[in-house]
Amino acid sequence: MAIIVNKEEKRRNIALSCTELLLDKGYSQLRVSEIAKTAGVGKGTVYDYFKNKEDVVFEIIRNLINEHQEDLKVHFKKNRTCKQKVLHLFDFYLCEHKDYSKHLIVYKEFMSVTLTTPAGDMHAFNHECTNFIRETLVDIIEDGIRSGEIREESLNFVDGIMCAERGFMLKGWTENINCRNEFKQYIDALFALIGNK
Amino acid sequence: MAIIVNKEEKRRNIALSCTELLLDKGYSQLRVSEIAKTAGVGKGTVYDYFKNKEDVVFEIIRNLINEHQEDLKVHFKKNRTCKQKVLHLFDFYLCEHKDYSKHLIVYKEFMSVTLTTPAGDMHAFNHECTNFIRETLVDIIEDGIRSGEIREESLNFVDGIMCAERGFMLKGWTENINCRNEFKQYIDALFALIGNK
DNA sequence: AATGAATGACCGACGGTCGGTCATTTGTTT
DNA sequence: AAACAAATGACCGACCGTCGGTCATTCATT
Numbered sequence: 381m382a383i384i385v386n387k388e389e390k391r392r393n394i395a396l397s398c399t400e401l402l403l404d405k406g407y408s409q410l411r412v413s414e415i416a417k418t419a420g421v422g423k424g425t426v427y428d429y430f431k432n433k434e435d436v437v438f439e440i441i442r443n444l445i446n447e448h449q450e451d452l453k454v455h456f457k458k459n460r461t462c463k464q465k466v467l468h469l470f471d472f473y474l475c476e477h478k479d480y481s482k483h484l485i486v487y488k489e490f491m492s493v494t495l496t497t498p499a500g501d502m503h504a505f506n507h508e509c510t511n512f513i514r515e516t517l518v519d520i521i522e523d524g525i526r527s528g529e530i531r532e533e534s535l536n537f538v539d540g541i542m543c544a545e546r547g548f549m550l551k552g553w554t555e556n557i558n559c560r561n562e563f564k565q566y567i568d569a570l571f572a573l574i575g576n577k
Numbered sequence: 578m579a580i581i582v583n584k585e586e587k588r589r590n591i592a593l594s595c596t597e598l599l600l601d602k603g604y605s606q607l608r609v610s611e612i613a614k615t616a617g618v619g620k621g622t623v624y625d626y627f628k629n630k631e632d633v634v635f636e637i638i639r640n641l642i643n644e645h646q647e648d649l650k651v652h653f654k655k656n657r658t659c660k661q662k663v664l665h666l667f668d669f670y671l672c673e674h675k676d677y678s679k680h681l682i683v684y685k686e687f688m689s690v691t692l693t694t695p696a697g698d699m700h701a702f703n704h705e706c707t708n709f710i711r712e713t714l715v716d717i718i719e720d721g722i723r724s725g726e727i728r729e730e731s732l733n734f735v736d737g738i739m740c741a742e743r744g745f746m747l748k749g750w751t752e753n754i755n756c757r758n759e760f761k762q763y764i765d766a767l768f769a770l771i772g773n774k
Numbered sequence: 775a776a777t778g779a780a781t782g783a784c785c786g787a788c789g790g791t792c793g794g795t796c797a798t799t800t801g802t803t804t
Numbered sequence: 805a806a807a808c809a810a811a812t813g814a815c816c817g818a819c820c821g822t823c824g825g826t827c828a829t830t831c832a833t834t
Contacts, residue, residue, distance in 0.1 A: 383802055383809060408693045412793060422812040427794065488692055491747075495689035496605045499753055506751050536766035539759055543744025550688075550743050554703050556696055562736055569733035573770045579781040580829050609820065619785035624821065777834080784827080791820085800811075 391429045394419040395439035402440055403482055407489045410437070434493060438502060441490045444483050445509055452516070462524030463571050467564065469516060470545045488553045514542055534574040541570070588626045591616040592636035599637055600679055604686045607634070631690060635699060638687045641680050642706055648675065649713070659721030660768050664761065666713060667742045685750045711739055731771040738767070 397419045402410055412433050416423040430436045452469065460468070471480070494502045517538055524530040544566055548559040594616045599607055609630050613620040627633045649666065657665070668677070691699045714735055721727040741763055745756040 383811095385810075406693060411791095416812095423793090424795080424812050425810080428810075428812095433793070491751075492689050492692035494751055495685055495692070496603060503751055503753070510748075533766065533769070536762070540741050540763040540766065543748060543756075543759075543763070544737050544741040545744065546747050547740025547743035547745075550747055551707075551740060554688075554691055554700055556700070559740075562740075565733070566737040566740070569730065569737065572730070580783060581781095582783070608818090613785095620820095621785045621822080622783075625783075625785095629821070775834100777832100779830105779832085781830085782828095785823105785825090787823095789820105789822085791818105793816105793818090795814105795816080796812100797814095798812085800809105802807100802809085804805100804807085 387429065391439065392443065394421065394426065394429055395436055396443060398436065399440050399444070399482075399486075402437060402489060403485050407437055407493055412436075434497070434502075437489065437493065438505075441486050442505065444486050448480065448483055449509070449512055456516075462520055462527070462529045463567065465520045465523075466517070466541070467567060469513065469520065470563065471560075484549070484552075487549075491550075491553075510542070514538065517541065528576055530571070530574045531576055537570065537574065541567075584626065588636060589640065591618065591623065591626055592633055593640060595633065596637050596641070596679070596683070599634060599686060600682050604634055604690055609633075631694070631699075634686065634690060635702075638683050639702065641683050645677065645680055646706070646709055653713075659717055659724070659726045660764065660772075662717045662720075663714070663738070664764060666710065666717065667760065668757075681746070681749075684746075688747075688750075707739070711735065714738065725773055727768070727771045728773055734767065734771065738764075 394415075398410075398415050401414060401418050405411075405414075410433065412426060413423055415433070415436055416426050419426070426436065430439070455468070456465070490502070490506075494506055497503070518535070521530070521534050521538060525532055525534060545563060548563045548566070551557075551562075552559040591612075595607075595612050598611060598615050602608075602611075607630065609623060610620055612630070612633055613623050616623070623633065627636070652665070653662070687699070687703075691703055694700070715732070718727070718731050718735060722729055722731060742760060745760045745763075748754075748759075749756040
């Protein structure tokens with residue numbers, strides 16, 4: 381035959397080599413010519429592995445988010461209170477064991493592109509991620525109810541908590557601040573109500 | 578000595594004439610050449626009144642949002658329960674007296690552009706809008722506490738409610754659904770807790 | 775009333791940028 | 805040397821924003 385490269389792996393490598401570049405420039409200022417240079421390939425080669433620029437960025441994001449979700453699974457076995465688990469689940473901001481600031485920026489880029497794109501792969505992936513988080517949250521809450529830490533009605537707040545976190549994230553992006561404390565205060569206030577006194 | 582037009586007014590007119598176009602195409606598919614054609618002016622003229630494409634869209638959005646906030650002020654005098662007021666405050670989705678679906682789409686475009694733009698006028702405007710809503714919400718909650726409808730601690734939920742709404746909005750955008758009911762359920766659940774039995 | 779100078783409104787051809795394509799070259803296997 | 809995968813950068817066209825020039829109106833002067 382001829383040279384056979386591992387398409388999947390090369391695709392991943394090209395994408396990953398541009399992670400910093402994306403963080404630095406942001407989607408709209410990211411140039412395909414720079415992607416190619418950074419990955420050490422020609423511009424045309426980029427298009428042998430990706431449909432378009434958006435596809436490259438999507439790949440970078442998928443990798444980071446999947447990595448984050450694996451982390452979550454691993455660190456979740458540690459026993460904690462229900463409230464601690466909830467805080468940890470959403471602790472994109474500053475985790476004791478890892479810095480997720482990159483993920484936060486990349487996720488912002490992802491959201492901004494997703495909002496400008498008609499329903500497609502990005503929307504579907506976002507949905508998947510949200511479902512993963514939601515299912516995890518439901519587990520946490522159900523555990524908390526079972527252990528008596530929180531009350532039965534707490535399940536009614538699953539979607540509220542999910543969306544509050546999303547909202548705090550959005551606020552952080554638009555106001556260039558870190559909403560970690562605000563989110564914590566919100567959770568404190570909520571748990572004060574749903575907790576079994 | 579020459580024709581003097583009302584710059585401010587013409588600027589507004591050009592922008593407003595393109596509202597439907599923006600709703601139809603979305604920011605990224607909006608072409609300056611089409612803006613010009615729709616407004617019935619030459620492309621160069623657009624740039625006599627606006628810094629760039631983003632500026633045009635910003636003007637459209639400012640007008641719609643200001644209009645919405647005026648509406649809010651007017652319709653707020655009707656006496657209602659605290660909970661009804663809260664629902665009304667966030668009822669971008671489907672208001673009994675007006676259809677805000679356009680505003681929702683336009684606000685989505687606004688957010689997506691804001692996320693791709695470094696801090697500037699758009700961020701500042703967004704901040705202003707949020708503050709307006711927040712102050713209104715604080716008034717509502719304080720009224721509710723005063724009237725005995727809800728408990729003292731309810732004030733702790735101001736930011737949570739704000740962000741939950743933002744989050745529901747974001748969810749609606751990314752999943753192409755209307756989150757009105759979900760938001761209502763969230764408010765129901767919350768008021769069941771913060772209400773005086 | 776007629777003239778023309780001054781000025782601002784208006785315009786579209788053009789330059790530059792950048793995403794995406796494709797004809798060609800390079801290198802490997804058989 | 806044939807056959808084919810991989811790599812590439814010159815090229816294309818879409819689109820943004822600029823700029824030099826035109827046109828319409830107003831006003832000063834006659």
